[in-house]
Amino acid sequence: MRKPRDPGSYLLPVVVLLGFLAIWFFICYSNLFPAYVLPSPGAVWKSFREEVVSGRLADDIVASLWRVAVGFVAAAVLGIPAGLWLGQHMHARQAFVPMLNFFRFLSPLAWIPFAILWFHIGDKPAFFLIFMATFFPLVLATMAAVATIPSIYFRVARDYHYKGIELLTKVTFPAILPQVITALRVSYGISWVVIVAAEMVGCQDGLGYGIWEARNGLRLDSAVCYMIVIGLLGMGIDRLLAQLTKLPNVRWGYER
Numbered sequence: 001m002r003k004p005r006d007p008g009s010y011l012l013p014v015v016v017l018l019g020f021l022a023i024w025f026f027i028c029y030s031n032l033f034p035a036y037v038l039p040s041p042g043a044v045w046k047s048f049r050e051e052v053v054s055g056r057l058a059d060d061i062v063a064s065l066w067r068v069a070v071g072f073v074a075a076a077v078l079g080i081p082a083g084l085w086l087g088q089h090m091h092a093r094q095a096f097v098p099m100l101n102f103f104r105f106l107s108p109l110a111w112i113p114f115a116i117l118w119f120h121i122g123d124k125p126a127f128f129l130i131f132m133a134t135f136f137p138l139v140l141a142t143m144a145a146v147a148t149i150p151s152i153y154f155r156v157a158r159d160y161h162y163k164g165i166e167l168l169t170k171v172t173f174p175a176i177l178p179q180v181i182t183a184l185r186v187s188y189g190i191s192w193v194v195i196v197a198a199e200m201v202g203c204q205d206g207l208g209y210g211i212w213e214a215r216n217g218l219r220l221d222s223a224v225c226y227m228i229v230i231g232l233l234g235m236g237i238d239r240l241l242a243q244l245t246k247l248p249n250v251r252w253g254y255e256r
Helices: 008-029 041-054 056-088 090-105 108-119 123-147 151-159 164-202 207-216 220-246
Strands: none
Touching: 008 041, 041 056, 041 220, 056 090, 056 123, 056 164, 056 207, 056 220, 090 123, 108 123, 108 164, 123 164, 151 164, 164 207, 164 220, 207 220
16 A cells, blocks of 8 residues: 655745745845846746736647647557557567667657758747657657566466467556556657757747747847746656556556
């Protein structure tokens, strides 16, 4: 049974956050740096209100969420089945793993010139870059999870005459689901890193474009505002993905 969380574990993040804000206030109001180099919390809050009132922040959030969702879901829909297949076929792993590792280590930002040339400006380059950033890690993580399933699982499955789809749905996939959820959370974080860079060079809206435009206008207060929104959105959706770990068929992989 999972142990209840210590009430202090909820307080510590608040203390750290307040400490960070206090340091930020101190640095800004002691004039250690000019205001145009490090905006104050007050300036960032003012910029946040301006962006909300104008409606631009909401539009940029929707645009970025849409691009991340399409690219990430496409990578998951194709990458997880590919990893399942490779994990079950040793000769296929030997053939494809070197190429998969090559692309995994290749920075997705290196694809930016090709994405713009192939798909021009708009959503498609962002979809492509997020897909390239998340597909290969998901394939390799799923493949590794399948390859480490204890062989006794499959011996028991043979005793029950499980084959094909039944073997996949009742043995293989439930056994790797905790690792797959972890891989999804990690890959989702990568997708947010990539979308910011993609929108800086290939889009006319979105949170990454907002940071780029703020930089060009020397509005670092606005840039920090967008950075905070990106961090909060990423944390929020990561917490939603974390709820998958509480599913009855998955919880066993996280109980200690």
